Amino acid sequence: MSKVWVLGAGQLGAMMRHAAMPLNVEVVPVDFNQSQSVELAEDDVVTAEIELWPETKATTVLSSHPHFINREVFPRLADRFTQKQLLDELAIATAPWQLVDATTQAPELYQSLGDTVLLKRRTGGYDGRGQYWLKQSEGTAVPEGWHQEAIAEQKIPFDEEVSLVGARDKAGNLYFYPLALNLHVNGILMASIAPLQRLAGVQSEAEEMLGKLLTSLEYVGVMAMECFRVGDHLMVNELAPRVHNSGHWTQSGSSISQFESHIRAVAGLPMSKAVIKGQSVMINLIGVERNNNWLAVDGAELYWYGKEVRVGRKVGHINLTSTEPTQLNSSLTKLATDFPEPYPQVFDWVAENLR
Ligand code: ATP
Ligand code: MG
Ligand code: MG
Numbered sequence: 001m002s003k004v005w006v007l008g009a010g011q012l013g014a015m016m017r018h019a020a021m022p023l024n025v026e027v028v029p030v031d032f033n034q035s036q037s038v039e040l041a042e043d044d045v046v047t048a049e050i051e052l053w054p055e056t057k058a059t060t061v062l063s064s065h066p067h068f069i070n071r072e073v074f075p076r077l078a079d080r081f082t083q084k085q086l087l088d089e090l091a092i093a094t095a096p097w098q099l100v101d102a103t104t105q106a107p108e109l110y111q112s113l114g115d116t117v118l119l120k121r122r123t124g125g126y127d128g129r130g131q132y133w134l135k136q137s138e139g140t141a142v143p144e145g146w147h148q149e150a151i152a153e154q155k156i157p158f159d160e161e162v163s164l165v166g167a168r169d170k171a172g173n174l175y176f177y178p179l180a181l182n183l184h185v186n187g188i189l190m191a192s193i194a195p196l197q198r199l200a201g202v203q204s205e206a207e208e209m210l211g212k213l214l215t216s217l218e219y220v221g222v223m224a225m226e227c228f229r230v231g232d233h234l235m236v237n238e239l240a241p242r243v244h245n246s247g248h249w250t251q252s253g254s255s256i257s258q259f260e261s262h263i264r265a266v267a268g269l270p271m272s273k274a275v276i277k278g279q280s281v282m283i284n285l286i287g288v289e290r291n292n293n294w295l296a297v298d299g300a301e302l303y304w305y306g307k308e309v310r311v312g313r314k315v316g317h318i319n320l321t322s323t324e325p326t327q328l329n330s331s332l333t334k335l336a337t338d339f340p341e342p343y344p345q346v347f348d349w350v351a352e353n354l355r
Helices: 011-023 057-063 073-078 080-087 108-112 195-215 260-267 291-298 325-336 343-353
Strands: 004-009 027-030 044-050 095-098 118-123 130-134 150-154 158-166 174-176 180-185 190-195 222-231 233-240 279-286 300-302 316-322
Touching: 004 011, 004 057, 004 260, 011 027, 011 174, 011 325, 027 260, 044 260, 073 080, 073 325, 080 150, 108 118, 108 130, 150 195, 158 195, 158 260, 174 195, 190 343, 195 222, 222 260, 233 325, 279 325, 279 343, 316 325, 325 343
Parallel strands: 004 027, 004 044
Antiparallel strands: 095 150, 118 130, 118 150, 158 174, 158 180, 158 222, 180 190, 190 279, 222 233, 279 316, 300 316
């Protein structure tokens, strides 16, 4: 059977490999700087765990393979300018925005977008890095080096942040997971809850938005759509043409994880509607040392990425799934005792939002 090669050798590629094992599909994550040559067969397929990569010997070989799935989509979504243009073209609600060109100054941004404006670097930003708030009251100016490198967005006074993970197969069929409710602290995803009964009302709007995108791009595989919920409606914040952190809960909470969905789609295997098991909580492990006490908590499923622990770095996550709210709550209470700042507020948020 053909192999699935992955551009990038981080945790997402590793979890694709893990998910593909029971199917005996070989997934081979490739480090950008891998020195030994990669030798692809004609019928192998290539996917990516990231939307932008440096040009190296390894990435050149992988990205020029005829079966590099979604080849045209990556550059289009990796640049926030062309990503926002696509959303506008498809008339999908998103935060009003403007390109920061060579001469754009703050006053014109305040005039068109309001008195608080968020600059986002066009490429390379993640976990809230590559963002800069402009405030009219403080007379903030567009910083040096951001001209032609950023877009400006209106500040959205959202109620909460949700995300939808969906997949499209080669025949064009669409599959969606239930929306996840996400908590970000300082721009980093800390926890997700899915499904949530109170989000059922915006599920179909979300599916329509992502479905339109997947179909118009003739996309194959998993894509994630981060949204702001504002009242009864959604606005797209950003898109990720890959498996996504806010979909990690599907590893324990769904009959088919997002990783397996992605592999099935790109490998051309049959897809089916995932069956959701109870309710799930995903706690991201950000800059914390591994603690094996987590393993003693009933229902806790640890994914430890084996990376060096650094402040603000994603080093693992824990999934919990249950059909019993009391069981989920008692496990979370037990888990919470072993976490440093700012986790107490994360566990409080989870407890407040469950059910
Ligand atoms: P990720 O790690 O998800 O890729 P990122 O660095 O690409 O993050 P965004 O998702 O665009 O950045 O923004 C990070 C967070 O900043 C959002 O989750 C949200 O909390 C906040 N944010 C982004 N855009 C806006 C906006 N227009 N108005 C208000 N808050 C915003
Ligand atoms: Mg992003
Ligand atoms: Mg984001």
